[in-house]
Each structure stands twice: as structure tokens, then as C-alpha cells.
Amino acid sequence: MHISEGVLPLATLAGGYAASSVGIGLGLKKSTDEHLVRTAMFSSAFFVTSFIHIPIGPTNIHLVLNGFVGLLTGRTCFAAIGIALLLQAVLFQFGGITTLGINTLNMALPAFLCFLIFSPLLRRKSIPVVLTGFFCGFVSVFLSALLLSLSLVTAGESFIPAAKLVFAANTPLMIVDGFVTALALQFIDKVKPEMLIP
Amino acid sequence: MKSFEHFGMHIQAGVLASLFAILLTLPAISDAEAHGINLFCRLEGPTLHGEAYFSGGNPAKNSTINIYAIDTGKLLASGATSSEGKFSIPLEKKVPIKVVLDDGQGHRASWTWNKTSKKEIEPQRPVSKKPFPTIIAGIAAIAVIFGILYLWKRRDAA
Missing domain, CATH: 2.60.40.1940 (Immunoglobulin-like)
Incomplete structure (x- = not known):
């Protein structure tokens, strides 16, 4: 789910950086210092989850869990995801420095939307925690794949088949991420329920 | 005092989450x-x-x-x-x-x-990328970045 360097036009790259910077800035400005500790922890968790590979069919996909990070960090999810992606780009050459902005936007915006949608559900417990987790994981990856495909389309019409392919390739991940988020949330709900409210 | 208790809770929860994440990754690293x-x-x-x-x-x-x-x-x-x-x-x-x-x-x-090809290439041990230490370095870097942000926020608030 990373866009490599040298594909996207400058406008998309700059737009990604601008939007992500606004997200990171606003999130950090409003956060308390205790919340920063939590953000750091989930940034580490997001950094590490990309190394969990799941072989499905011919390709190897890795967990994203951006919905999980968004749900538990709230508005600082841009910072959590942006810093994790920066380190993945620097240390492991996943993605790249020029695409860092757009990659952060593609991952963090769905995460933040999932926080807005699912955090009230989690607080009121109107549906079981497991279901909230599944939908959160599913929707976040769905939106990220959609944004990723749309960013590829900005590179030109010739990228439309690639964009469709990227979206299709990520459909199994939506389900896998949904299950993992569901399990993780249920685990936290049993062990440390106060953690569910950021 | 209350804020410190709160802080402790976050640390605890965070450590829990990190341990959980690392535990999940260990088999994946050898697989990768x-x-x-x-x-x-x-x-x-x-x-x-x-x-x-x-x-x-x-x-x-x-x-x-x-x-x-x-x-x-x-x-x-x-x-x-x-x-x-x-x-x-x-x-x-x-x-x-x-x-x-x-x-x-x-x-x-x-x-x-093949009998005809006399070239027998010496084995060259590939350079190990050592993903695990790099992952640890990444997590340490995240801790440092947020540590700086944390101090900066505290000073700002004071």
C-alpha cells in the first residue's frame, strides 16, 4: 500500500505533503502531553505491523491496521502514521521520501475518518466491540485503497488499469485487517477497557 | 498527582500494545x-x-x-x-x-x-540485512521523536 517514487506528478506529491502537514500540525496542537505518549506507542505499533506478511494467493500482503491506530489515537493519528512511514522509508526503503506526504495522507485520513465514525460506537457500545473492530479495519483499508487508486489516477489515464488492480489486490486485506482489528480491540476491551477511549 | 497516575496508565497500556505487536511480528520476520x-x-x-x-x-x-x-x-x-x-x-x-x-x-x-563449463563459482555469502535490529532502531527513533515532541509540548504548556 505504498506508492513508490517517480510515479506521481508533482502537484499530487505537494498536495499530499500540504494536507498531511496540516493534519499533523492540528493534531499535535490539540493533543495533551499524555496523549503524545499513546501516539508514540501506536506509531511504533503501526511501524511494526507492516512487517507482518500474510501470503494470499500469488502475492504477499502485509497488515496495515491504520483503522486500529486511528481509532485509538484519534486526531494525532496523522503524526503517528506519518512518523512511522518516515522511518519505514528511511530504514527499509518502503515508499519514499517524495511520496511520504501522499502516503501519509492516504493512510491517515481514513484512519481519522474511522475515528470519527467508530469512536462513538465504541464508547456507547451500541454494537459489540468485535463488530466495531471489524468494520473499522475494513472501512479504513477500503478508504485507503480508494485514495491510493485515486492518487495513481492523477498520474494520468494510463494508470487507470493499475489503479483498478491496486484496489482489487487490496480487497482481501480489507477482510484480514478487519479480523485483526476486531481481535485486537476485543483483547484490549478485556484487558484494559479504559484504553479504548482516546 | 492525578495527571501522573494518568500518565502511568498510558505507559502501561502502551507497553502492553508494543509487546503485543512485537510478539505478533517475531514469526513474520523469520518468514520474511x-x-x-x-x-x-x-x-x-x-x-x-x-x-x-x-x-x-x-x-x-x-x-x-x-x-x-x-x-x-x-x-x-x-x-x-x-x-x-x-x-x-x-x-x-x-x-x-x-x-x-x-x-x-x-x-x-x-x-x-555441465561437464563443459569449467567455471565453478566460489560461494559468496550474501550480506545479511538483519531486519530485527533495524526494526528496534526504528522503534527507538519513534521514541526519540515523540520524546522531543513531548518535552516541547511540556515547555510550551509551562
Whole structure:
């Protein structure tokens, strides 16, 4: 789910950086210092989850869990995801420095939307925690794949088949991420329920 | 005081989450290394010596080695790699052969020798990328970045 360097036009790259910077800035400005500790922890968790590979069919996909990070960090999810992606780009050459902005936007915006949608559900417990987790994981990856495909389309019409392919390739991940988020949330709900409210 | 208790709770929860994440990753790291196997062989007289590594640099242990004659396709000899990924298998005579390694988990590698080609490449141990220490370095970097942000926020608030 990373866009490599040298594909996207400058406008998309700059737009990604601008939007992500606004997200990171606003999130950090409003956060308390205790919340920063939590953000750091989930940034580490997001950094590490990309190394969990799941072989499905011919390709190897890795967990994203951006919905999980968004749900538990709230508005600082841009910072959590942006810093994790920066380190993945620097240390492991996943993605790249020029695409860092757009990659952060593609991952963090769905995460933040999932926080807005699912955090009230989690607080009121109107549906079981497991279901909230599944939908959160599913929707976040769905939106990220959609944004990723749309960013590829900005590179030109010739990228439309690639964009469709990227979206299709990520459909199994939506389900896998949904299950993992569901399990993780249920685990936290049993062990440390106060953690569910950021 | 209350704020400190709160802080402690976050640390606890965070450590819990990180441990959980690291625990989940451990099997994945060794698996991530198993994407490719490099097989290096050399013939010394009628004996075939060889070494096998995963692309991450770890030896391919206890993998099956089968040696086939290229012209007839017959299985000439078989054996297994040691815990260091090495093997030595005596052959009855020097004929063109194909060596096939199977680690039993769907990873294969092969090496062929024709009588005519005299070039026997020395084994070159691949440079290990060591993903685990780099991951730890990444997490440490995240801690440092947020540590700076944290101090900066505190000073701002004071």
C-alpha cells in the first residue's frame, strides 16, 4: 500500500505533503502531553505491523491496521502514521521520501475518518466491540485503497488499469485487517477497557 | 498527582500494545527472510560440496538435496543440509548434474553443472540485512521523536 517514487506528478506529491502537514500540525496542537505518549506507542505499533506478511494467493500482503491506530489515537493519528512511514522509508526503503506526504495522507485520513465514525460506537457500545473492530479495519483499508487508486489516477489515464488492480489486490486485506482489528480491540476491551477511549 | 497516575496508565497500556505487536511480528520476520534461497555448489573430484542460504543470510537447514543426471533425468544421489546449511554428497562419477534443494516449505533452488563449463563459482555469502535490529532502531527513533515532541509540548504548556 505504498506508492513508490517517480510515479506521481508533482502537484499530487505537494498536495499530499500540504494536507498531511496540516493534519499533523492540528493534531499535535490539540493533543495533551499524555496523549503524545499513546501516539508514540501506536506509531511504533503501526511501524511494526507492516512487517507482518500474510501470503494470499500469488502475492504477499502485509497488515496495515491504520483503522486500529486511528481509532485509538484519534486526531494525532496523522503524526503517528506519518512518523512511522518516515522511518519505514528511511530504514527499509518502503515508499519514499517524495511520496511520504501522499502516503501519509492516504493512510491517515481514513484512519481519522474511522475515528470519527467508530469512536462513538465504541464508547456507547451500541454494537459489540468485535463488530466495531471489524468494520473499522475494513472501512479504513477500503478508504485507503480508494485514495491510493485515486492518487495513481492523477498520474494520468494510463494508470487507470493499475489503479483498478491496486484496489482489487487490496480487497482481501480489507477482510484480514478487519479480523485483526476486531481481535485486537476485543483483547484490549478485556484487558484494559479504559484504553479504548482516546 | 492525578495527571501522573494518568500518565502511568498510558505507559502501561502502551507497553502492553508494543509487546503485543512485537510478539505478533517475531514469526513474520523469520518468514520474511524465506523469500529466496541461494544455492552454491562446487565439485571436488567426485564429491559435491555446497551451501544454501536464505536471501536474509540465514542458512537453509535440514533441506532435502536431490541430484539428477541432466541427460537421463535419473536421481543419482540425495542428502540433506546440515544445521549450517552445508552438505557434501559423494557421486559415483562426474556427469552433468542438476542439484535441487527443497526446504519442505515450498522454497526451491537449483544449480546445474555441465561437464563443459569449467567455471565453478566460489560461494559468496550474501550480506545479511538483519531486519530485527533495524526494526528496534526504528522503534527507538519513534521514541526519540515523540520524546522531543513531548518535552516541547511540556515547555510550551509551562
